[in-house]
Amino acid sequence: MRGFKFPGFAVLAATVFTSVALAGAPDLSGLSFCLDPGHGPGNGNHGPTGVYEHVINLRAALYLRDYLESANADTVILTRINTNPTLSQREDIANRNGVDWFHSIHHNAYNGQSRFTLVLYEELHTSTTSLGPQWPGQADVMSRIMARTIYEGLRTSGWMAKGDWSFYGGPNGGWNLGVLNDLTMPGELSEATFHDHPVEEAKLKNPDFLRFEARALYHSFLEYYDAGTIPTGALAGILYDAESGAPLNGATVSLVEAGLTYVTDDNSNGYYAWDGVEPGTYTLVASRDDYDPDTTVVEVPEDVFSFRDFRLTSNVPPKVVVTRPLPDAEGVPVTTDIGVKFSRPMNRPTVERAFSTSPEVSGSFYWYNEGRVLRFKPDNLLQYGTRYQVLIDTTARDLGGRSLDGNGDGVPGDPYQLSFLTATREASRARAFWYWPADGDTLPSPNGVVSVAFNKVLDPATVNLESFNVIGVLRQTVPGSLVYDVYGDSSAIAFVPLNGFEPGGRYVARAFTSLRDTTGLPAQENTVWRFRVADESFVLNTFDEFEFLSNWHDPEWSGSTSGTVPESTSFEISSEHVLFG
Numbered sequence: 001m002r003g004f005k006f007p008g009f010a011v012l013a014a015t016v017f018t019s020v021a022l023a024g025a026p027d028l029s030g031l032s033f034c035l036d037p038g039h040g041p042g043n044g045n046h047g048p049t050g051v052y053e054h055v056i057n058l059r060a061a062l063y064l065r066d067y068l069e070s071a072n073a074d075t076v077i078l079t080r081i082n083t084n085p086t087l088s089q090r091e092d093i094a095n096r097n098g099v100d101w102f103h104s105i106h107h108n109a110y111n112g113q114s115r116f117t118l119v120l121y122e123e124l125h126t127s128t129t130s131l132g133p134q135w136p137g138q139a140d141v142m143s144r145i146m147a148r149t150i151y152e153g154l155r156t157s158g159w160m161a162k163g164d165w166s167f168y169g170g171p172n173g174g175w176n177l178g179v180l181n182d183l184t185m186p187g188e189l190s191e192a193t194f195h196d197h198p199v200e201e202a203k204l205k206n207p208d209f210l211r212f213e214a215r216a217l218y219h220s221f222l223e224y225y226d227a228g229t230i231p232t233g234a235l236a237g238i239l240y241d242a243e244s245g246a247p248l249n250g251a252t253v254s255l256v257e258a259g260l261t262y263v264t265d266d267n268s269n270g271y272y273a274w275d276g277v278e279p280g281t282y283t284l285v286a287s288r289d290d291y292d293p294d295t296t297v298v299e300v301p302e303d304v305f306s307f308r309d310f311r312l313t314s315n316v317p318p319k320v321v322v323t324r325p326l327p328d329a330e331g332v333p334v335t336t337d338i339g340v341k342f343s344r345p346m347n348r349p350t351v352e353r354a355f356s357t358s359p360e361v362s363g364s365f366y367w368y369n370e371g372r373v374l375r376f377k378p379d380n381l382l383q384y385g386t387r388y389q390v391l392i393d394t395t396a397r398d399l400g401g402r403s404l405d406g407n408g409d410g411v412p413g414d415p416y417q418l419s420f421l422t423a424t425r426e427a428s429r430a431r432a433f434w435y436w437p438a439d440g441d442t443l444p445s446p447n448g449v450v451s452v453a454f455n456k457v458l459d460p461a462t463v464n465l466e467s468f469n470v471i472g473v474l475r476q477t478v479p480g481s482l483v484y485d486v487y488g489d490s491s492a493i494a495f496v497p498l499n500g501f502e503p504g505g506r507y508v509a510r511a512f513t514s515l516r517d518t519t520g521l522p523a524q525e526n527t528v529w530r531f532r533v534a535d536e537s538f539v540l541n542t543f544d545e546f547e548f549l550s551n552w553h554d555p556e557w558s559g560s561t562s563g564t565v566p567e568s569t570s571f572e573i574s575s576e577h578v579l580f581g
Contacts, residue, residue, distance in 0.1 A: 025228035028221065031101070032075035033068055034094035036179065037061040038106035038189075040084025045109060047201035054084070056195065056204050057105045063214030064105070071218075071227065075099065087178035095184045101142075102187030103217065104179050107204065109196040116158040117151045118191040119143040122180040123163025128171040133163060135186040143188045146220040150192050153216035153234075153305045154209070156200075164189075190217065199269075202247070206265055208273035212236060212305070215275060219303070233300035235308070236273035239264055239286055242311040243344050247271070248288060251312070256283040286310040292400075317405040317412035318344045318398040323390075325420040332422045333456075333489075334384055335519060338376040340392070340418075345371035347397040354396040354404075354415075358389040371399070381519055384425040390418040430456040430517045432527040435509065439529035446500045446533050449483075450509050453492040456517045460484055467514040468493050473506050501533040 039045060039054035046052045058081070065076045077097055079090040094102045108118060121139035124131035133140040143161035151159035165174040180187055192213045193200045203209045215234060222228055235255070239248040247270025253262045255274060262272040279302040287293035291312035298308050324339035325332045338357075351374060352365050363378040382388065393415045396404040406416035434453040437443050443450070450470055463484045470478040479498040485491065493511070501507065511527040 025231055026071035026222050028068060028225065028227050029072040029074060031073055031225065032077070032097070032099040033073055033221075034077045034079065034097065034099040034102045034187075035061045035064060036079040036090050036094075036102065036104040038104055038179075040080050041082060042084055045195070047109075047195040047204070048112070048198050049201060051195055051201050051204055053107050053109070053195050056107055056210060059207065060192070060210045060213050060217075061105050063211045064103075064217050067214055067218035068221065071222070088182065090179055091182045094187070095182070099185060101221070102180075102183050102185055104187070104189040105217075106189055106191050107193060107195040108191035109194055112194075112196045112198070115156050115194050115197045115200050116160060117147050117154065117156045117193060118159075118167075119147040119150075119161045119188055120164045120167055120177060120180075120191075121161070121186075121188045122176055122183070123165040125165045125170075125174070130163060130166055130170065134180075134183075138186040139188050142186065142220065142224050145223050146188065146190055146217060149216040149220045149223070150190065150213060153212045153219075154193055154203075155307065156193050192216075202267050202269035203271050205267040206269055206271045206273075208236070208275070209269075209271055211275055212273055216305075229303040231279075231302050232275070233277045233279050233302050233304065233306055234273070234275050235277055235282075235284075235298065235300050235306045236271070237307050237309045239270040239272070239288075239310045239312060241291075242313045248291070248312065251286060251288040251291070251310075253310075254285045254287075256285060258282060284308055286312060288312060290314055290316050313400055314344065315400075315402070316343075316410070317402045318342050318346060318396075319405040319408045320392070320416045323418050325418075327418055327420070329420040330423075331427060332382075332420050334382040334422050334428060336382065336422075337378070338390060338418075340374045340376075340416075341369075342372050342374070342398075345399050346374070347371075347399055347401070350395055350397040351392065354391075354393045356391050356393075358391070359383065359386065361388075382422050384422055384428060387419060387421045390420075392416040425521065426524075428517075428519070429521045429524040430454045430458060430515065431524040432511055435511075435527065435529055437531045439531070441531055443501065443531055443533045446503050446536075447497075448501070448533075449497075450495040450507075450531070451492055452509070452511050452527060453487075453490060454515070454523070455490055457486050457489065457491045458484070458493075459516045459518050459520070462514060462516045463493055466512075468495065468509075468511045470495050470497070470507050470509050472502075472508075478507065503533055504535045506530065506532045 037054070037058040039057060041054065043054045045054070061078060065078065068076050077093065077099060079085055079093050121143045122134040124134055147159035147161040164177045164180065168174045177189055180189060195201050195204055212234065219230060222230070239251045239253065240246065241248060247268050249264055249266045249268060251264045251270065253272045254260065258277060260274055262274065264270050264272055277300050279300055281297060281299050283295065284298045285293060285295045292315050294310050294312055296308060298306065300306050321341045321343050325336060348367055348371055355376065361378045361382065363376050366375040366377065367373065368375065392404060394403050394413055403412040404416060405412050406414040431454065432452050433455050436451045452468065463482060465482065468482060470480065472478060481496050481498070483494040483496060495509070508528060508530050513522040513526055515523045
C-alpha cells in the first residue's frame with residue numbers, strides 16, 4: 001500500500017477500513033488529491049437517531065482514498081482523522097502540498113424532508129453580480145459530473161451543481177464557502193444526501209452505502225481526467241415488505257453464480273450492495289424466514305451502477321388486529337357498525353362469505369385501507385340488550401391465499417370470534433352531559449348564547465323551540481333561534497336570543513324529552529337549569545357582515561402568502577352562523 005500523508009497530523013500506515021482492490025484500466029498516476037472530511041470531533045451535526053455527520057464524512061473519505069490509490073494516484077492527503085481543523089487550516093494543507101485537486105465531503109441537513117445531491121464550487125462575484133466560477137471549465141465541470149454521478153449511485157431525489165455565492169443567496173446576502181475561497185487549485189464541496197432525512201440517515205449507517213458514495217466520487221475523477229473506466233460492476237438495492245413498504249432487516253440476498261451473500265442490517269434500511277462484481281448475468285435471490293422468497297435475473301455491466309429492489313410478501317398468516325366493538329364490550333349502541341382490522345390486505349369476497357352474526361343481521365360490507373379494514377353496516381338497528389356473536393370462519397383468506405389465524409397463535413386455520421352486548425333501551429337514551437352557563441352561574445354577556453350538549457346525535461326534526469327554550473322569571477318565553485351541530489357521536493344545541501338578554505336578568509333554560517335521537521328514542525329526562533346575566537350591556541359595532549367577498553382578497557392571491565396548502569385552502573362565503581359569547 002502506498003503511503004499517504006496527513007500534514008500536521010500523525011501518518012497512518014494502514015486503515016481500519018477494508019482497502020478496495022481494483023485492477024484494470026483506471027489510471028490516475030501523476031495526480032495528487034486532498035480529501036477533506038467535513039467537520040470533525042466535537043461538531044454536533046447529526047441525524048434523527050444520532051448519526052454524526054463528521055463520522056460519515058470521514059468514512060466516505062477513507063473509502064474514496066482507497067479507490068484513488070487503487071488507480072495509482074501519486075498522493076492522497078486527508079485534512080483530518082481525529083481532529084477538527086479550521087476551514088483555513090484545511091485549505092492550507094492542500095495549498096502547502098501543491099495537490100492537483102481538493103474535494104470536501106459533507107452530508108446535508110435542512111428540514112428532514114429533502115434528499116437531493118448538491119455539489120458547490122467557488123464563485124467569483126461583485127456585490128450584485130456573479131462573475132462565474134473561480135476555476136472555469138474545471139471546478140464547475142467536475143461539480144456537474146460529481147452531482148450527477150452521486151445521484152446515480154445513491155438514487156437520491158435529484159442533483160444540483162452550483163456556484164456557492166449564488167446558491168447561498170447571491171445579491172441577497174450570498175457568501176462563499178470558507179473551505180474553498182483561498183484554494184490555489186480547483187476544488188468543490190459535495191453534499192451527497194441529507195443526514196437529517198430519516199430514510200437517508202438509515203442508509204448512511206450502512207458502510208456499503210458510503211462505499212457507493214465513494215465509488216461515485218472516484219468515477220467522477222476518472223471521467224473528468226479521462227483516466228479509464230472501472231472494470232467491475234456495482235449492484236445494490238433495497239428489500240421492502242410488499243404490504244407495508246417498510247425496509248426489511250435481517251433479509252438475505254444471494255448473487256448465486258458469484259457465491260456472494262448479503263444480510264441486511266438492523267438499521268431499517270433494507271439495503272444491500274456489492275462493489276467490484278465481475279460483469280455478467282447473475283441469478284439474484286432474496287429471502288427471509290417469514291417471507292416468500294423471490295428470484296430474478298440481473299445483468300451487471302462494468303463501470304456503472306446497477307440496482308434491483310425486492311418487495312417480499314410475508315408468509316405469516318393474517319390475523320385480526322382490532323375490532324369495533326372491542327371483544328366482550330357491553331353497552332354497545334344499537335346504531336353501531338361492526339369493524340374489523342386485519343394484519344394484511346384480505347381477499348374481500350372470501351371474508352364476506354366467511355362473515356356471519358348470531359342473531360343474524362343483514363347488512364352491507366365496506367372496505368378501506370387497501371383491504372385491511374372491513375366495516376359491516378347493518379341494514380337496521382341492532383336489538384337492545386342483546387348479546388351478539390360475530391364469526392369469521394377459516395375460509396377467509398388474504399391476497400396470498402393464506403387462511404385466517406383466528407386466535408393469533410401464528411398457525412393458520414382457526415376462526416375468529418367476537419362477542420359484544422348492546423345497551424338496554426333505557427341506557428341508550430340521550431342525556432345532557434354539559435350546558436352553558438352552568439346551573440346558577442352568570443352569562444358574561446347579554447348577547448351570549450345558551451347551550452346544551454348531548455351524548456348522542458339528535459334527530460334534527462325534534463330540535464325546535466318547543467323542545468329547547470329559555471324563559472324569564474315571569475315565565476315569559478325569550479324570542480330567539482336555535483343552532484344545532486353534530487360532533488362525532490355527540491351533538492349540541494345553542495339558543496341565540498333575538499334581542500339579547502336583559503342585563504342582570506334571571507332566566508331558566510329547558511331541554512325536554514321531546515328531543516329524540518336518530519333511532520327515535522326520547523331523551524332520558526328533562527334538563528332544566530337557571531342562570532343570571534351580567535349587569536353590563538355591550539354595544540356591538542359590526543365592521544363587516546361578511547355577506548360579500550368584494551372587500552376581501554383570497555390569501556392565495558398575494559404572492560407573499562406562505563404556509564398554506566393551495567389544494568386544500570378555500571376562500572368563500574360560509575353559511576355557518578356566528579355566535580356571540
